[in-house]
Amino acid sequence: MIKLKSQKQIEKMREAGKLLASCHQALRNLVKPGITTLELDQFVESFLLERGAKPAQKGYMGYPFATCASVNHEVCHGLPNKNVLKNGDIITIDFVVNLNGWLADSAWSYGVGTISQESQRLMDATKKAMYKGIEQAQVGNRLGDIGYAIQSYAEKKGYSIVKEFIGHGIGRNIHEDPQVHHVGERNTGTTLKEGMVITIEPIFNKGMPYITMKSDGWTSVTFDRSLSAQYEHTIAITKEGPIILTEQF
Incomplete structure (x- = not known):
């Protein structure tokens, strides 16, 4: 069942989104050669806790970290670790903020140091x-x-889309109805209504769309080990048009 949000509830989610966006902005200056994804994860958790929020992913379905940190051919749900980021890597950092019981979700891909033109084009x-x-x-x-x-643009640019991972409704829970696919046909699917809040979070691969799972049980990687990137915002559907609740300024 889709849970429509009131304007007041959307404003609460916007506050969570602003905090999330400010954390991503801070990460821009931290993502550089020599840092580990575990250090980035610890920064995010401290950043949120110091501002009265919580990392909603931590403990969700047993997930042990505040962030997902996916490097190069890792598609999503990468576990933060002590591996050092290298010049030329790309990394997607994805996390959910819980501020006073209301959630916001956003993923962003970052280049580490100087990256290749093909990596930049993918991102x-x-x-x-x-x-x-x-x-x-x-x-x-x-x-x-x-x-x-989204699908039309991917095809135009020559990239494949990971279909297994999709956007979703969000509010007091990380995953709510509806499911938001990143491929589709015009004039099909659920009609968008005022008060819906969803995430839009496409994952593009440079190579094939197929994925496989690492032995850790969480991290998805591209089957052909090609590069992968993801961006995600939390969006409120309003009469005035879509409002990006996690927008970075």
Whole structure:
């Protein structure tokens, strides 16, 4: 069942989103060669706790960290560890903020040091596709319109989309209805209504769309070990158009 949010509830989620965005902004200056994903995870957890919030992912379905940190060919749900980031790596950091019981969710891909042109193109295309999906998050449109916009852009740019991981509704719980696919056909799927809050979070691979799971039981990686990138925002559907609750300024 889709839980519509009131304007007051959306404002509470926006406050969580602002805190999340400010943490991502701080991470921009920390992601550099020589740091570990575990150090980045510890920074995020401390950042949130010091500001009266909690990392909602930690403990969710047994997940042990505040963030997911996925490097290079890791698709998503990468476990933070003591491996040192190297010049030329790309990393996606994904986390959920719980502020006074209301959640916001956002993932961002970062280049480590100086990255290759192909890595930058992949990241740019994934980010652009997310915003093309957000443009379709209008009252009266349907979820298929979001998926179609993202899929069309991926095909235009020559990238594949990971279909196994999708966006979702969010509010007091990390995963709520509806499911938000990043492929689709126009005028299909659930009609978007005022008060819906969803995540849009495409994952693009440079190579094939297929994935496999690492032995840790959490980390998904590209089957062909090609590079992968992801961007995600939490979006409120309003009469005035989509509002990005996790927008970075």
